[in-house]
Amino acid sequence: MAKKNIKDILEKVDGDNHSPEEELAAKLWLFQLNQNKELDLSDKKLDTISNKMWSAINKGKENQPTRLRTDQLWIRIAGMAAAIVFVLLGVYFFYENNEKDTSLLVQDVGPGKIGATLTLANGKKIRLSGVVKGELAKEAGVTIHKTADGQLVYEVSGSVSMANKINTLSTAKGETYQVRLPDGSLVYLNAASSLTYATSLIENGKRIVKLQGEGYFEIAKDKKHPFIVKTNQQEVEVLGTHFNVNCYSNEPETRTTLVEGSVKVSNGNSARLLKPDQQSISNGNTINVKNVNAEDEISWKDGVFLFQDETLASIMRRIARWYDVDVTFADGVDKNQLFGGGVSRYSNVSVVLEMLESTKSIHFKIEGRRILVMK
DSSP states (O other), rough: OOHHHHHHHHHHHHTOOOOOHHHHHHHHHHHTTTTTOOOSHHHHHHHHHHHHHHHHHHHHHTOHHHHHHHTTHEEEEEEEEOOHHHHHHHTTTTTSSSSGGGGGTOOOOOOOOEOOOOOTTOOOOOEGGGSSEEEEEEEETTTEEEEETTEEEEEESSOTTTOOOEEEEEEEEEEEEEEEEESSSSSEETTOOOOEEEEEEEEEEEEEEEEEEEEEEEEOTTSSOOOOOOOOOOOESSSSEEEEEEOOSSSSSSEEEEEESSSSEEEEEEEEEEOOTTEEOHHHHHHHHEEHHHHHTTTTGEEEEEEEEEEHHHHHHHHHHHHOOOEEETOOOOOOEEEEEEETTTHHHHHHHHHTTTTTTEEEETTTTTTEEEE
């Protein structure tokens, strides 16, 4: 976006005369502002605009039902992606009139999509992207439905003792999916992830699921049955809360981010309690905690890539999972250089790469489903 356009949007936000799309533009732009201080608006003016923008966003969140309060703005925007090509189209922030490398566009790669595979206890596999809404299966008193909006929903009609069959919901690279568990809890699965659970969800008086990859959880309150998320490196215990767990096998650490409520993260050696806007980082031996903006950490589930001082290596792993591509680094590329910015996950991969290229420090070449990273 040109500076003139973003300034117009900021003025509208300042005057409380803005649309949800313009709130998104302002939010993404102000996020980028933390990475680049060059701007021809006074600090006082920017502070006033920023405060009013965040106040508007927070006010909107407070008026939403509890289940949707994680950030209704992002959810609306993700659902309207085709209508707000923007703001969602390049999101170049400050970069004006950049010359595009058309070689990027010769072999472009489209974004991921909604889809998953459900593996039942009897070994039957159901491809969820290819079935229409309605009843999918019945197992030991449990009925499994797919809703019109593509969500998987479990309903327990038999006894808990009967409904103990193990199911696994898995996404491939380039897929994401949602599941409504029998207790009403909602789970968003990111690409290349899996969630394993009993169809009743109850094991020894606890609600237990096993996660590989990344998932965002909105847990229904049930004081009698704590909810446990098990990963290879840790366990997260909650009663009712919203949080995100990133535990991909090719990531150096497991990160748990708390949006609201409280959780206990343990790994056998130690345990830490998290407060909202805190993130635990576990490497199998120790658990460290730092303060974060939780909404930035969970933006993936609402269709947005946000990079905040993130290494090139980490960004490319995220791109590889979502676009189902292989990434190769040429000799001499600094994988640890840091980038900041934001862009829609529903854009083609070239849009994401062009945003990174606009820093003039990196270059990409797309060859089929392979991305070459060069200096």
